[in-house]
Amino acid sequence: MALSAASQHSTLAETLPELAPPYRLLLGPGPCNIDPRVFRALAAPQLGHLDPEMIRIMGETAEMLRWMFQTRNELTLCVSGSGFSGAEAVLSNLLEEGDTLIVGSLGFFSGKIADISQRIGARVISVTTEPGKPLEAAALEKAFQEHPEARLFATAVAETSTGLYQPLKELEAITHAHGALFVVDAVCGLGGVPLNVDEQKIDACYSGSQKCLGALPGLAPLTLNQRAVEAIKGRRTPVQSYYLDLLALNRYWNGDHAYHHTLSSNLVYTMYEALRIAKEEGLEARWARHKLHGDALKIGVKAMGLSILTQPGYELPVLTPILLPAGVAETAVSKALLNEYNIEVGGGLGAFKGHMLRVGLMGYNASQQNVYTLLQALEHILPRHGHAVTPGASLAAVDAFYSSKQR
Amino acid sequence: MALSAASQHSTLAETLPELAPPYRLLLGPGPCNIDPRVFRALAAPQLGHLDPEMIRIMGETAEMLRWMFQTRNELTLCVSGSGFSGAEAVLSNLLEEGDTLIVGSLGFFSGKIADISQRIGARVISVTTEPGKPLEAAALEKAFQEHPEARLFATAVAETSTGLYQPLKELEAITHAHGALFVVDAVCGLGGVPLNVDEQKIDACYSGSQKCLGALPGLAPLTLNQRAVEAIKGRRTPVQSYYLDLLALNRYWNGDHAYHHTLSSNLVYTMYEALRIAKEEGLEARWARHKLHGDALKIGVKAMGLSILTQPGYELPVLTPILLPAGVAETAVSKALLNEYNIEVGGGLGAFKGHMLRVGLMGYNASQQNVYTLLQALEHILPRHGHAVTPGASLAAVDAFYSSKQR
Structure with a gap:
């Protein structure tokens, strides 16, 4: 069977390069990084x-x-x-x-x-x-x-x-x-x-x-x-x-x-x-780990002057929906996180499109390191996109929270 | 939330061992081994x-x-x-x-x-x-x-x-x-x-x-x-x-x-x-490779005194359905291939259940090495399960075929 014109005149370069996806820290609503x-x-x-x-x-x-x-x-x-x-x-x-x-x-x-x-x-x-x-x-x-x-x-x-x-x-x-x-x-x-x-x-x-x-x-x-x-x-x-x-x-x-x-x-x-x-971790320990770092993230986000969409008392530990103040563009922040830090987060859906970051701390990614990494990245990025942040306030609040939990 | 009885009395060993699947040569109707x-x-x-x-x-x-x-x-x-x-x-x-x-x-x-x-x-x-x-x-x-x-x-x-x-x-x-x-x-x-x-x-x-x-x-x-x-x-x-x-x-x-x-x-x-x-291989070269080794396999199988289900002229290069003679049990042969050679092949479906081996030579697996490996394994196994084979006849036929193609 003859190869068609589609083959002879493909717009595709003869051979594409080897795959080389960057390492991303996947802090969106899933998938998360696997262990x-x-x-x-x-x-x-x-x-x-x-x-x-x-x-x-x-x-x-x-x-x-x-x-x-x-x-x-x-x-x-x-x-x-x-x-x-x-x-x-x-x-x-x-x-x-x-x-x-x-x-x-x-x-x-x-x-x-x-x-x-x-x-x-x-x-x-x-x-x-x-x-x-x-x-x-x-x-x-x-x-x-x-x-x-x-x-x-x-x-x-x-x-x-x-x-x-x-x-x-x-x-x-x-x-x-x-x-x-x-x-x-x-x-x-x-x-x-x-x-x-x-x-x-x-x-x-x-x-x-x-x-x-x-x-x-x-x-x-x-x-x-x-x-x-x-x-x-x-x-x-x-x-x-x-x-x-x-x-x-x-x-x-x-x-x-x-x-x-x-x-x-x-x-x-x-x-x-x-x-x-x-x-190996155990179910109750796993649930507690997700709760601990989810709580820490929420404390750090609030200390940055941001608010959480969810009604208090009903917050999901594993996914935190951060409302962005008027004038702060979701895509600008999420693009900066991706391009400057290789961090993926989710955006708002429906009425919240353009006004929300959805941060997941799930499975292997529910860790203190990731709470710190994300908050530091936000502290660096947000002021450039219209939201002033008191340097160090967020992590101080988070450190105090983690300390209180270790007592 | 308390863990249920199912957790406390699980029949599952506390921790299962690390996965260690054997290396199989996948010569069934798919999946095949990836490059x-x-x-x-x-x-x-x-x-x-x-x-x-x-x-x-x-x-x-x-x-x-x-x-x-x-x-x-x-x-x-x-x-x-x-x-x-x-x-x-x-x-x-x-x-x-x-x-x-x-x-x-x-x-x-x-x-x-x-x-x-x-x-x-x-x-x-x-x-x-x-x-x-x-x-x-x-x-x-x-x-x-x-x-x-x-x-x-x-x-x-x-x-x-x-x-x-x-x-x-x-x-x-x-x-x-x-x-x-x-x-x-x-x-x-x-x-x-x-x-x-x-x-x-x-x-x-x-x-x-x-x-x-x-x-x-x-x-x-x-x-x-x-x-x-x-x-x-x-x-x-x-x-x-x-x-x-x-x-x-x-x-x-x-x-x-x-x-x-x-x-x-x-x-x-x-x-x-x-x-x-x-x-990189090219489509026509890829089709030709599947045809070459599919043909070689069929020649080898026939030289072993076995027959192919498909009507001559309509044989699929990539999948060869080998009819087993009466008295030769499909599961005995396929189990021996799996346990003695780590080779997976498919069995018959419907009316052919118990009487057929379906051998795939697909993608990376469509190779001369795999034709040889499978035929040698069959030559070793079949006589023990009720089908006499003339030693060496199958590979001699295949060698002659490959030689004719290289000319």
């Missing part, structure tokens, strides 16, 4: 997706995920995709065309639950909060009163767009009192904030590999309890997606390992090693 | 999915994919998932509930097109071939005559389950004569067999990263021409999947780079480097 141990695991030899060694590693990874989720659920596995693929897997398996669900829409990410569910053909009742404010139990109760046919309620424990840490206890009680399934998005939360799927009676929970878990992007861990599994088994129609069919995926991960798709062994290695590191 | 250069690229520093450096790398990767697909299509990108996610992306974007499509079902993998499309809600007309035999033009013409409402025809250029290399020219002409879209599954073919999307008038084509392209699993490259894009734009309903919405994905890859999902930078690095290697 060097996870990088070592990444480069281990490939295995086929049906190799007995791979099946063994998958089994151990699933068992560590059960520990991470704090669950005994058999259906615990990774979807081969980003966090949104986990969301879509859970929703498209639990919902059928015409079903009603209530979405606790706390911001951009939990808001996506509505979009995903609508595409599935479900009827979406959104209960929306003001940015940075939690969903109140009364609002959910009202929604269930008005829509008793709702068979599922879904929200996020950690809303990445507004740094909200959503309490779940009352929402769970209301959801189950109305006989619906309780679904929690923990993409940003798992491994960073307290979560106990069985104790909190969460019927289905999904996450992402690249945030507080500290693996590479490309896997979406999730877990469903028996009640959720029965709901899938009772479907009137097949799940719309072959790729995200959870019973078939569970058979591959936890059953007779029948072929479903080509799993990326090396991505699973990163999950295995990240979970092994978490297990 | 050591691709491993180096894999371990390059992570980038965020919106980093300007990452956007630049994505742009160059997409441009190299256009060269690989031999197309000028703007909508050329990678879905973040396995090959099946690419199939599902193309089908779920081009089909709506109630639409009719004709599937050229050549075996397990092109047969999956039917399953995926049915779940989407489409009406599937399957035109099935005998295993290892190509789809004849007359059969497709008949299907279109009977189902003039069919708006899409999909089949595979390389059917991995039966080693079939399907000619496309007549199928394309018939499909377009009936005004339908021509969709080609090239999961196993791209980078290994001649394919020229523009010249062959393919409206949509998808592939997998881990076969002849030689990257890690986890990405599904695909390309759609303007006619296919217009079909998506003309949909009556939104695409059922957020994750696989191709116009949104194209906006992220090739448009204003608006956030869609968290891309795995390191997987894209493997695609970039694999394509760079392909570009």
Whole structure:
């Protein structure tokens, strides 16, 4: 077969240079930098997706995920995709065309639950909060009163767009009192904030590999309890997606390992090693570490004269949404952080676009060094972009905080 | 929050050992071993999915994919998932509930097109071939005559389950004569067999990263021409999947780079480097290399008294389906290859389960060394499992073949 004109006249240089991405400190809303141990695991030899060694590693990874989720659920596995693929897997398996669900829409990410569910053909009742404010139990109760046919309620424990840490206890009680399934998005939360799927009676929970878990992007861990599994088994129609069919995926991960798709062994290695590191640290110590450095960052940011979007008492330790004063351009600050310090942070979404920095301290990156590094960089950059800062005030406040914690 | 009983009484050993997967020679139907250069690229520093450096790398990767697909299509990108996610992306974007499509079902993998499309809600007309035999033009013409409402025809250029290399020219002409879209599954073919999307008038084509392209699993490259894009734009309903919405994905890859999902930078690095290697080799040289070693393997296998499933003249260079004689158990042979030689091969699917070895020589693995290594291993193993082999006959035939090609 002859090569076409596209080949002969490609605008592409004959050979592109070797890749040389710069080292970035990833302090955005994810991905975060993985532990060097996870990088070592990444480069281990490939295995086929049906190799007995791979099946063994998958089994151990699933068992560590059960520990991470704090669950005994058999259906615990990774979807081969980003966090949104986990969301879509859970929703498209639990919902059928015409079903009603209530979405606790706390911001951009939990808001996506509505979009995903609508595409599935479900009827979406959104209960929306003001940015940075939690969903109140009364609002959910009202929604269930008005829509008793709702068979599922879904929200996020950690809303990445507004740094909200959503309490779940009352929402769970209301959801189950109305006989619906309780679904929690923990993409940003798992491994960073307290979560106990069985104790909190969460019927289905999904996450992402690249945030507080500290693996590479490309896997979406999730877990469903028996009640959720029965709901899938009772479907009137097949799940719309072959790729995200959870019973078939569970058979591959936890059953007779029948072929479903080509799993990326090396991505699973990163999950295995990240979970092994978490297990060495311990869950409560890991949650406490994220809380400690998240608190320190917030103290340092406030000492710089900046404010946090989230309502006090509901701040997410792992993601801090910093409001920029009028006249300070988000892109100018984030570009300076990237170009002068190789630090990536996130920007505002929706109404906050252009006016916010979203800083993640997740997994390996939740450390005192990173709190210091970011605050010093901001102290250097902000005055040049319209926000005066008292030199040294921020770090003095942070040092005092860390000292108080060591006593 | 207290840790649950699941944590306190986990059956999991407190800390699992460091990962130590063995080095396998992956000669199954994919994944194949990646070039050591691709491993180096894999371990390059992570980038965020919106980093300007990452956007630049994505742009160059997409441009190299256009060269690989031999197309000028703007909508050329990678879905973040396995090959099946690419199939599902193309089908779920081009089909709506109630639409009719004709599937050229050549075996397990092109047969999956039917399953995926049915779940989407489409009406599937399957035109099935005998295993290892190509789809004849007359059969497709008949299907279109009977189902003039069919708006899409999909089949595979390389059917991995039966080693079939399907000619496309007549199928394309018939499909377009009936005004339908021509969709080609090239999961196993791209980078290994001649394919020229523009010249062959393919409206949509998808592939997998881990076969002849030689990257890690986890990405599904695909390309759609303007006619296919217009079909998506003309949909009556939104695409059922957020994750696989191709116009949104194209906006992220090739448009204003608006956030869609968290891309795995390191997987894209493997695609970039694999394509760079392909570009250095050249497309025709790469196709010829796959053909040379695929032919050599088939000659060696036949000299061992074994036969190939595929109808002569339609053998796929990159995947050889070896029929095992009665009394020779597939699992005994493949287990011996794995345990004694660290060689992975695939087994038979469907009716061939237990009676077939499927051997892939793809990407980096399409080499003379691997032909020799596999044939010698088989010569050692087969006699112990019920098939007598004349020592040395196979390699003598292969040597003669290679010599004839060097003249």
